[in-house]
Amino acid sequence: MTSIGLPRVGAARRQVALWSWRKIWLKTHLWLGLALGLFLSVIGLTGSALVFFQEIDQALNPQLRIVTAPPEGRTAWRPLEEIADAARGAIPAESYLGWTYWPQKDDQAFLFYYRVDNPQSGKPDTRQVFVDPYTLKVTGTRVWHSSTNLFDDAFVAFLFKLHYAMLVSGIGDVTVGIIAILAFVSTVTGVVLWWPRNGKWRNAFSVKWPARSERLNYDIHRLAGLFLAPVALAVLLSGVHFNLPEQFKAVVELFSTLTQPERYRSAASGSNPVTLDEAVANATKAFPDARIYAVTMPKPHDGAYTVNQLFPIGWGLEGRRTIYIDQFRGDILQANDPLSGDGDGFIQWQWPLHSGYVYGWPGRIAVFLFGLSWPLLFVTGVIRWLQKRRAQSVAKERRVNVQSPSG
Incomplete structure (x- = not known):
C-alpha cells in the first residue's frame, strides 16, 4: 500500500505547487496590467504612429520634405558638402549640427538637425533644416524640439516626447523605461498563464464560437497577447535600451565587452x-x-x-x-x-527591432499592430477582471444564503 500511495501523494503535491505558482503568475499579470494598462495604451498608440513618423511628417509637411527630382535621380545630387553648406547658411553660425537623415527616395529633401541656443530658456532648441539636394534650395526650417514651450514642437516630435517620456522632462524617460521592464514581465506571465498544461494545443490557439460575451472577451485578450508576444518581447527589450541605455549596456557587458x-x-x-x-x-x-x-x-x-x-x-x-x-x-x-x-552587434539589433525595420514593411506593420494591441489588451483585461469580481460576488452571496438558517 505504501508503494502505491507515495506516487499519488507526490503527484498531488506537484499539483498544489503548480496551482500556487499559477496564482502568483495570475496576480502578477493582473496587477501589472491594471497598474500599467493606461500608460501602456498611450505608449502603444503613439508607438504605432511613430512606426510611420517619416511618412506622417511628409504627408503633413510636403512643402518641406518633397522636392522635384530630375529623370536621372540621385546621380544628379550636388556634392554633399555643398548640401551641408546650404543648411549651415540657414541657421545661426554658432549652432551645432547633430545628425542628418538621408533621403530614402529620389524626391525627398535632406533633413539636418541643429542644436540652436535659445536665449529665453538658456537651453538649446532642436531646429531642422530641409535642403533640396538637386538645387541646394533650403525648402524650409522649423523648430523640432522647443526648450520653452512643449506645444511649439513639431507634431511628430510631440508624439516622440509623449511616447518615450510621457511629456515629463527629467524623469519621464526613466519612468517609461521602468514601465517597459514591468510590461516585459507582464508579457512573460501572460505566456505562462496561456501555456496549455493539459497538452491541448489546438484549443490553446482557437476561439470558441459561438460563445457567451465573457468567453469571447477572454479569447480576444488571450490570443491578441499570444500572437503578438514575440513582437512584444523584442520591442519592449529594445525600448529598455533606448530609455535606460547605461543600465542596459551594463547588463550586456556582463556577457560581452x-x-x-x-x-x-x-x-x-x-x-x-x-x-x-x-x-x-x-x-x-x-x-x-x-x-x-x-x-x-x-x-x-x-x-x-x-x-x-x-x-x-x-x-x-x-x-x-x-x-x-x-x-x-x-x-x-x-x-x-x-x-x-558580440555585444556591439547585439546593440545594433535594437533600433531595427524597435522600429520594425528589421523585417521591412511586414516588420513595421507587426510593430504597428503591437502598439494597437495595448489598449485592446487593457480594455479586455479590465472587463475580464470585472467579470471575475462579479462572479465571485454572486458566489459569495449564494454561500451566505445557503449557510444562513431559514426564517
Missing part, C-alpha cells in the same frame, strides 16, 4: 578635415551592400563621422550597421555590425 563610441577619436592632425563626400564615399566603398540612413557629423577637434547604414541580411531581414570614420584621415575606426555576434 562593449566598445564605447567616445573612444573612436580622430587622430590629431594639422590638416583639414575630410569632406562629408569623402567620409561617405569611404563608408560606401567599404560596405557597398547597404544604403545610408543617417549621418552624424564629427564633434570639433577629435570627433568622428558616424554613418548609419541599412543592409539586407537575408531571409527578408534588414540590419543596421554603424561606421565610425576619422574626420582627418577618412579611415574607418570601427564598424559595429549586427552579424558580429
Whole structure:
C-alpha cells in the first residue's frame, strides 16, 4: 500500500505547487496590467504612429520634405558638402549640427538637425533644416524640439516626447523605461498563464464560437497577447535600451565587452578635415551592400563621422550597421555590425527591432499592430477582471444564503 500511495501523494503535491505558482503568475499579470494598462495604451498608440513618423511628417509637411527630382535621380545630387553648406547658411553660425537623415527616395529633401541656443530658456532648441539636394534650395526650417514651450514642437516630435517620456522632462524617460521592464514581465506571465498544461494545443490557439460575451472577451485578450508576444518581447527589450541605455549596456557587458563610441577619436592632425563626400564615399566603398540612413557629423577637434547604414541580411531581414570614420584621415575606426555576434552587434539589433525595420514593411506593420494591441489588451483585461469580481460576488452571496438558517 505504501508503494502505491507515495506516487499519488507526490503527484498531488506537484499539483498544489503548480496551482500556487499559477496564482502568483495570475496576480502578477493582473496587477501589472491594471497598474500599467493606461500608460501602456498611450505608449502603444503613439508607438504605432511613430512606426510611420517619416511618412506622417511628409504627408503633413510636403512643402518641406518633397522636392522635384530630375529623370536621372540621385546621380544628379550636388556634392554633399555643398548640401551641408546650404543648411549651415540657414541657421545661426554658432549652432551645432547633430545628425542628418538621408533621403530614402529620389524626391525627398535632406533633413539636418541643429542644436540652436535659445536665449529665453538658456537651453538649446532642436531646429531642422530641409535642403533640396538637386538645387541646394533650403525648402524650409522649423523648430523640432522647443526648450520653452512643449506645444511649439513639431507634431511628430510631440508624439516622440509623449511616447518615450510621457511629456515629463527629467524623469519621464526613466519612468517609461521602468514601465517597459514591468510590461516585459507582464508579457512573460501572460505566456505562462496561456501555456496549455493539459497538452491541448489546438484549443490553446482557437476561439470558441459561438460563445457567451465573457468567453469571447477572454479569447480576444488571450490570443491578441499570444500572437503578438514575440513582437512584444523584442520591442519592449529594445525600448529598455533606448530609455535606460547605461543600465542596459551594463547588463550586456556582463556577457560581452562593449566598445564605447567616445573612444573612436580622430587622430590629431594639422590638416583639414575630410569632406562629408569623402567620409561617405569611404563608408560606401567599404560596405557597398547597404544604403545610408543617417549621418552624424564629427564633434570639433577629435570627433568622428558616424554613418548609419541599412543592409539586407537575408531571409527578408534588414540590419543596421554603424561606421565610425576619422574626420582627418577618412579611415574607418570601427564598424559595429549586427552579424558580429558580440555585444556591439547585439546593440545594433535594437533600433531595427524597435522600429520594425528589421523585417521591412511586414516588420513595421507587426510593430504597428503591437502598439494597437495595448489598449485592446487593457480594455479586455479590465472587463475580464470585472467579470471575475462579479462572479465571485454572486458566489459569495449564494454561500451566505445557503449557510444562513431559514426564517
